[in-house]
Amino acid sequence: MKITAAKLIICSPDRNFVTLRIETEEGIYGLGDATLNGRELAVASYLEDHILPCIIGRDPFQTEDIWQYLYRGAYWRRGPVTMSAIAAVDVALWDIKGKALNTPVYNLLGGQSRQGCLVYTHANGADIAEALDSVRKHMDEGYLAVRAQAGVPGLSSSYGVPKAGKSYEPAERGLPSESLWSTERYLNFAPTLFEKLRVELGPDVHLLHDVHHRLTPIEAARLGKSLEPYHLFWIEDPCPAELQESFKLIRQHTTTPVATGEVFNSLWDSHDLIRHQLIDYIRMTIVHGGGITHAKKTADFAALYNVRTGFHGATDLSPITMAAALHFGLAIHNFGIQEHMHHSKLTDEVFPHHYSFDAGYMHPGDAPGLGVDIDEVLAAKHPYQRASLPIARKLDGTLTDW
Ligand code: KDG
Numbered sequence: 326m327k328i329t330a331a332k333l334i335i336c337s338p339d340r341n342f343v344t345l346r347i348e349t350e351e352g353i354y355g356l357g358d359a360t361l362n363g364r365e366l367a368v369a370s371y372l373e374d375h376i377l378p379c380i381i382g383r384d385p386f387q388t389e390d391i392w393q394y395l396y397r398g399a400y401w402r403r404g405p406v407t408m409s410a411i412a413a414v415d416v417a418l419w420d421i422k423g424k425a426l427n428t429p430v431y432n433l434l435g436g437q438s439r440q441g442c443l444v445y446t447h448a449n450g451a452d453i454a455e456a457l458d459s460v461r462k463h464m465d466e467g468y469l470a471v472r473a474q475a476g477v478p479g480l481s482s483s484y485g486v487p488k489a490g491k492s493y494e495p496a497e498r499g500l501p502s503e504s505l506w507s508t509e510r511y512l513n514f515a516p517t518l519f520e521k522l523r524v525e526l527g528p529d530v531h532l533l534h535d536v537h538h539r540l541t542p543i544e545a546a547r548l549g550k551s552l553e554p555y556h557l558f559w560i561e562d563p564c565p566a567e568l569q570e571s572f573k574l575i576r577q578h579t580t581t582p583v584a585t586g587e588v589f590n591s592l593w594d595s596h597d598l599i600r601h602q603l604i605d606y607i608r609m610t611i612v613h614g615g616g617i618t619h620a621k622k623t624a625d626f627a628a629l630y631n632v633r634t635g636f637h638g639a640t641d642l643s644p645i646t647m648a649a650a651l652h653f654g655l656a657i658h659n660f661g662i663q664e665h666m667h668h669s670k671l672t673d674e675v676f677p678h679h680y681s682f683d684a685g686y687m688h689p690g691d692a693p694g695l696g697v698d699i700d701e702v703l704a705a706k707h708p709y710q711r712a713s714l715p716i717a718r719k720l721d722g723t724l725t726d727w
């Protein structure tokens with residue numbers, strides 16, 4: 326089998342997506358997601374200018390060799406742009422393999438290890454009462470696990486909480502907007518949110534919370550300790566993770582489980598976190614972490630240390646990544662949970678797919694390959710528009726982590 330052509334489809338059905346389509350001489354094609362939120366065109370250029378010319382003529386079954394060629398062959402290693410570009414190729418090739426063998430990708434990764442993937446979705450509200458209603462609404466829809474975020478009193482906007490009248494999206498058209506942050510107000514507020522949720526909702530629902538890299542390690546330790554009575558499924562990204570040792574301090578103080586890694590792009594970003602058992606869930610997902618080939622190595626390494634997967638699944642990851650993550654999660658042994666933030670109706674129309682939700686679990690479907698397609702005619706009606714992630718400043722104006 327030979328790769329004969331490869332092209333990019335850059336579109337914006339409510340938000341931006343970069344999609345790679347790889348074709349073969351047999352007429353089978355595969356799709357890969359290359360979306361890096363707010364930096365979409367950098368990955369598109371990396372693919373167009375540097376990668377695509379090198380893959381024409383290669384055998385799409387050689388996922389390992391092509392991965393090594395793109396990773397080692399570039400000399401320059403890692404980084405979100407490189408690893409998202411490699412991921413797009415890798416995922417498209419797994420899609421081709423599945424279609425060529427007439428089997429869903431999960432069968433190529435070990436087969437079905439569970440009946441479905443436990444997923445969590447997002448609840449939010451301007452205050453505790455609204456957040457409670459939002460969690461209840463998702464529980465009524467069948468979710469068994471819900472991430473809860475609420476507006477911090479005294480701050481005009483808070484991470485994870487939509488601006489009035491809009492649904493929450495982690496990127497906005499145009500240049501970055503600015504928001505204000507106060508660690509002191511947040512740390513006083515967060516336990517009151519989860520106290521209320523537990524009192525009202527009982528012990529069974531899995532509650533999760535995203536700190537979005539905003540605390541120092543000792544502040545994160547205080548947060549984890551203060552949330553222990555409400556037994557969260559996890560706190561996510563409690564502090565920035567460039568310094569992997571930071572998490573030792575958190576671990577010394579709290580038994581609240583910790584998840585991190587949505588901004589990671591290689592196993593090496595979490596190597597120490599995993600081998601010292603400083604985290605419970607690894608969030609690096611397929612599109613930003615070098616594709617299925619590298620995610621498998623990362624998950625297998627994590628399994629040795631009792632770390633499970635909890636992959637990123639916000640709307641900036643296209644339905645192709647969602648499908649890939651569900652095939653992956655269905656097959657591997659140390660799957661933990663999968664994030665599921667609904668795409669808009671228009672996005673779902675541009676990317677028709679076979680995955681489905683039922684009673685708290687998702688299944689990738691049994692179509693050959695990934696089971697996702699792209700409607701290129703509809704995609705062309707929604708061209709790319711510049712969008713950016715916001716930035717955050719402390720009350721005194723100092724730039725901080727968003
Ligand atoms: O692109 C950034 C978003 O995907 C991110 O802010 C969402 O933190 C996020 C999450 O956990 O879904």
Ligand code: MG
Pocket residue numbers: 535537561562587
């Ligand atoms: Mg997050």
